[in-house]
Amino acid sequence: MKPDKMRTILDTIAGMFPDAHCELVHSNPFELTIAVLLSAQCTDETVNKVTADLFKKYKRPEDYLAVPIEELEQDIRRIGLYRNKAANIQKLCRMLIEKHGGEVPRDYESLVELPGVGRKTANVVISNAFGVPAIAVDTHVERVSKRLGIAKPDDSVLEVEKKLMRLVPRDEWTITHHRLIFFGRYHCKAQRPNCPECPLLDLCKEGKKRMRPSG
DNA sequence: CTCCCGATAT
């Protein structure tokens, strides 16, 4: 993709979602880390419903280790994938206490070593909690990037991330990440994208393809 | 690659 086309995309989604932000409710880096870990293959809305009670009951890493795994599983059951996530939360808390003084580490390399924390989660934490420019590629960012032609259909999430970092100025990485998510979540949706009212339709092959009668 | 998994939209 050419830089001028990318600039058009950036300016357009900035106009559509000027206040895009992290929608996972949290009040500190530790809560954000737990919320993002829980958000895998689950909507933010459901995560927020569960963490509303969860974060009242569990304040510190020690609190998650003080209950049997079965109790934590029940507390996050509605999220889905709850056995893996409960186990990862307890392992993560143990590692925070043993290796990081009970605090969430501020660097990417330490974050990805935490159980249940991969590239996407680590990028969300360093950008939202610690102000480090990053572009976390989740399902929305991947889908939107491929539909708009920023990335190719068979690119890996890492390749998508590299292309975005190359095309977007560093000081716009984090806000662009949030705008791409809002664009994907509320407009360029997976199941029923709003192509008829899309201001980017002219430069979107996928959109024009979808607008044709055959589909 | 498969498995993990409940909630919600279509």
Next chain:
DNA sequence: ATATCAGGAG
């Protein structure tokens, strides 16, 4: 009924 949801580990 099926697709999708702020993925990660084995």
